[in-house]
Amino acid sequence: MSTSPILEIEALSLATKSNETLVDNVGFSLNKGESLGLVGESGSGKSLTLRAILGLLPHGVRQTGGVIKSEVSSAMVFQDPRGALDPLCPVVKQLAEVVYFRQKVSRKASRVVALELLEMLGLPDSLKRTDRYPSQLSGGQCQRIVIAIALACKPGILLCDEPTTALDVTVQRQIIETIARLQQELGFAMVFVTHNLAVAAAMCSKLAVMKKGQIVEHGNTLNVLQNPQNPYTQMLINSVLPLPELEGSGQLWS
Numbered sequence: 198m199s200t201s202p203i204l205e206i207e208a209l210s211l212a213t214k215s216n217e218t219l220v221d222n223v224g225f226s227l228n229k230g231e232s233l234g235l236v237g238e239s240g241s242g243k244s245l246t247l248r249a250i251l252g253l254l255p256h257g258v259r260q261t262g263g264v265i266k267s268e269v270s271s272a273m274v275f276q277d278p279r280g281a282l283d284p285l286c287p288v289v290k291q292l293a294e295v296v297y298f299r300q301k302v303s304r305k306a307s308r309v310v311a312l313e314l315l316e317m318l319g320l321p322d323s324l325k326r327t328d329r330y331p332s333q334l335s336g337g338q339c340q341r342i343v344i345a346i347a348l349a350c351k352p353g354i355l356l357c358d359e360p361t362t363a364l365d366v367t368v369q370r371q372i373i374e375t376i377a378r379l380q381q382e383l384g385f386a387m388v389f390v391t392h393n394l395a396v397a398a399a400m401c402s403k404l405a406v407m408k409k410g411q412i413v414e415h416g417n418t419l420n421v422l423q424n425p426q427n428p429y430t431q432m433l434i435n436s437v438l439p440l441p442e443l444e445g446s447g448q449l450w451s
């Protein structure tokens with residue numbers, strides 16, 4: 198496997214139109230198939246960093262410094278799957294449209310590929326036969342469709358922006374396992390934004406901790422979690438509630 202980075206971000210800075218700094222001097226690199234977890238406080242610039250990599254900054258935000266060098270295409274999985282889908286278009290049609298435009302195949306072939314992607318994502322046969330709308334799917338099924346749409350772009354890098362936050366815990370685990378399996382099968386690299394350190398540890402070999410627009414600590418995930426150097430990282434790790442011993446369970450609430 199080549200070890201030259203497929204993504205290099207150097208001194209990325211983003212600001213509002215009125216020059217308020219939102220992301221400050223952020224840098225990291227990613228090799229083929231590698232995963233980087235981005236964790237940190239709310240509003241620290243994680244989503245904006247992902248959007249900058251995607252080349253899709255929101256209205257009112259501009260790049261004020263730095264470079265993003267990428268040799269491959271990126272696709273994003275958003276936090277809110279329903280919000281990412283068109284409510285007025287059947288999901289299989291939405292997926293087939295992306296296949297048609299991104300893979301440049303015939304209409305007929307695009308539907309075949311769309312059905313293959315649904316299979317790969319473990320969606321039930323009922324979804325393949327009938328054209329169902331997002332409102333007729335569960336949150337977890339919608340997120341699988343969103344992941345299928347992202348994969349239809351054949352990304353070298355999958356950008357995941359808290360992809361399980363809007364889902365219940367059992368579905369969260371299934372989605373995490375599905376993404377991990379697909380990464381093994383397809384070999385894409387990943388930048389994974391999460392508030393859940395356990396998820397970051399399970400998914401990502403590298404971890405970057407963000408605070409107020411800056412990366413305050415960055416390194417091998419286990420090293421960072423086992424031996425955090427920055428006080429903010431230490432606070433983040435200490436703020437995770439340990440599972441209570443069975444004997445003491447419930448004491449927190451009584």
Ligand SMILES: Nc1ncnc2c1ncn2[C@@H]1O[C@H](COP(=O)(O)OP(=O)(O)OP(=O)(O)O)[C@@H](O)[C@H]1O
Pocket residue numbers: 213219237238239240241242243244245246255256257258
């Ligand atoms: N379109 C915008 N215009 C102006 N400011 C913005 C815009 N989008 C985001 N911001 C600001 O940029 C900062 C970083 O936002 P971002 O969404 O990247 O944070 P985050 O770390 O992903 O937070 P969370 O974990 O809550 O999703 C925040 O202060 C946010 O208010």
